[in-house]
Amino acid sequence: MFDDPEKKVAYFEYAVGLVFHSWPVMKQAVEEEWGGVESADKRDWMAGAVFDFITANPDVEADDVEEIILQILTDEFSADVEDDSAYELATDLVSLWKSSQEDDFEPIRKLHETVGKKLLEKMESEGGAGAGSSETANAEATPELVEAPDAQEQSQQQQDPVVDDDGFTMVQRKRRY
DSSP: OOSOHHHHHHHHHHHHHHHHHHOHHHHHHHHTTTTOTTHHHHHHHHHHHHHHHHHHOTTOOHHHHHHHHHHHHHHHHOOOOOSSHHHHHHHHHHHHHHHHHTTOOHHHHHHIIIIIHHHHHHHHHTTTOSSHHHHHHHHHHOHHHHHOTHHHHHHHHTOOOEEOTTSOEEOOOOOOO
16 A cells, blocks of 8 residues: 555554553543543553554564553553453554554554544544643544654654764653654
8 A cells, every 4th residue: 555664654653542542441541640640641652652662673572562561551650450451452553563564554444433533523522622632632533644644754754863062862752642
């Protein structure tokens, strides 16, 4: 479907955001602010960290992704997930990654149809209320992101490292969603 590998990655990045927004554990963590008032931002950062890990390790296994998910949940949300939902989430993410690398975007389209549109409807029914999570849902749920991921490509290119006069690289927070 795409000759440009960056477009494949952009579709996958969108899917990762949708998966984290729809995961019941993460929904509860954000709603109940397990990670404090910035729980929605932490969710988005977590999705970005997992996305970065998967794309940096193309032959990644679900066990490795699950380990990262559980570690971040413990560190950022003080939560221990004892059911298998983190492994199921990791398995879904690895499956989406492999599908996108094989130019099979049907699973991502289905995810958009089931989750992305619900996020958009929820945001519209709330009337745009809420600061971080509604804006995040709107950014991810818009069909334009699926149809034209070029905007995400540009934002990724703008995140080049900043090196000061002494040669140190400044740490910058990544905003994925």
